Amino acid sequence: MNSIDKIDMGEVTRLTQAGKLAEAMALLQGRPAPRARNDAPEWKAPHRGRSPKRSWPTIDMVAPAGPEGAWTAPSEAEGQPADGTARADQPTGFPDLSETMRAFRDRLATPRAFSGLGEGLGSGRPTSVPVPEGARFEDRTFANAAGSRTYKVFVPSGYTGQALPVVVMLHGCTQNPDDFAAGTRMNDLAEEQTFLVAYPRQPQSANLQKCWNWFNAGDQTRHGGEPSLIAGIATAVVEEFSADPTRVYVAGLSAGGAAAAIMGATYPDLFAAVGVHSGLACGAAKDMPSAFAAMKGGGAVQPRRDEPAVPTIVFHGDGDRTVNPVNGDHVIAQAKSDTTLSETVMRGETPGGVAYTRTVHADGAGRGILEQWVLHGGGHAWSGGSAGGSYTDPRGPDASREMVRFFLTHARARSATQH
Template sequence: MPTFSDSNDRLTVLKKFGTDPGSLHADIYIPKNFAKNGPLVVVLHGSTQSAESYDHGSGWSTLADECGIALLYPEQRKTNNPLSSFNWFKSGDTERGGGEPLSIRHMIKQVVEDHAIDPSRVFITGLSSGGAMTSVMLATYPEVFAGGAIIAGLPYGSADNMMEAMVRMKGYGGPSDSKLDSLVRDASTFDGPWPTISVWHGGSDTTVNNANADSIVRQWQKIHKVEGPPTRVEEVDGFPRQVWCNDEGREVIEEYIIKGMGHGTPIMAEGDEGLGEEDRFMLEVGISSTRRIAHFWGLT
């Protein structure tokens, strides 16, 4: 496992990427064993976190070394948001063609070109505000991503301002089920094939109520044409995993509700397959969301 000082040295600045209308910072990590036409994972930190702290806690760069994955870490600036939260609820930052989503899109384009990434293997994940911004990116630029993983986040289009955002985080209100999928469909002109969706949430999360996890699942069920109960429920590392498969038998949505866990990213730091390190919002629960998400995407 890398020490904290090692982790701080792992990320390098992406100095140039398009017009950056959202005024974001970006770091990258390209492991030594990265091969041409390899995959890219975009990782969005949560509030009060940085790219480095999220990488250190989640263990993504350690897994990148193991599996030859390129990483892109968009990072919020405090001048945009005092808590370093991505602005997933502000109108200028929730639509295709402007703000933070376009900045992230430009970063991805730059890294794909610079490092010969396979454009069909670009994935995105995030925690909390980063999870909600993952929902934004999957809705506004679905053609860019093969898959997305939303950890303690919210569905796309659930809030238009800070006051609404606070209410939605508590699990109140929000778009009706009949509107959830149309919000995604109306965010671009894309018509599929749609990115696969992995949803993770703490069962005892008092910051972002886990009702939001179920709303995210419902938002994507109609789009993937997998409405109704899960295709199967299984146990992974002692936790229930619900899976929805399409008509071809492909897993298109998975959901983990981690019983007893609060607000944060589930990690398993110990053992042969351990990744990351426990910290605030990096919660040691005995399952590595990083490793399981990468497995769902076929990267491990």
């Protein structure tokens, strides 16, 4: 990792103000800024009405004011309450560019700043997760021609060598396996229902904010880049624990959700079902400028490849100001198969006051193949998660439990080479 003092934040700010996002990101990642082509279009930030401020699709969130609060999207409105909720008479949006860059620069200037970026923006999130008696939560490393990644695997106390399902969990930007496990409470479900959970870790050497690089064309293909590493981790867990190869699933949040969608598109022979929370469809972007456009809702739905469709469940808040909720629709559209499916729409509200619409597309046997949860008023956070982790909304429907329910109704057909 390059030292902090080698990053020219003034130049980063100048480039981003000029709309040269790829060059700015290169500097943040410690690489020389590429020379822009003369004919390359510059990304223009939209304006809101008469406001002179820029709309900036930041991936950062605001930490909760108290231990029971939820992470919220930042707002440009003055007088915004500390918990991130908007007053009824004020518009909400993103901070202007100078505020965003100043906050980022300030984080870089603080002690252990890079470590803090990986720990929920230095908010004191847990560095370890409680493990039930008899269970294990251990570190592993996987490597192939594309590089290497560390990961953590949760082994429930009920594991005695039987062929268990495997859930691969892909964290969001700035998160790590412990933070994601704490926030989603997926380990608790694994202990309760006896399945394995793997948490690949994205290092800052691959992306400064620990985002999975879902917007890179080279990380959207089979047998290469990050998809090959994630698939390799899933396969390694199956082999190490003699898990059931027909019941391997993948889920993720935000950048991790986009990566999960990519895994379903590139490895349908490995994953039996996919969960995408606040993410984007495979191929929604090919570089940094198109990534920002897609996050704002400007991405196009890429046709599904020749591979079979993988059953998919989607959660997305319709108040998400970081990744436009239309991206949830795009994930569902891309995952649709040619088979005729019936549609059932259900509406409800959680005890925490979050209203939702749940749409299930089922096959002839009544089994849900596609499931979409729209969280009304929900932001960019894991629904029903624990306040002990970052980017969670404890008030919402329990996305982890609903994903596991959906996953366990699906299994791949066992191939002739599997025993």
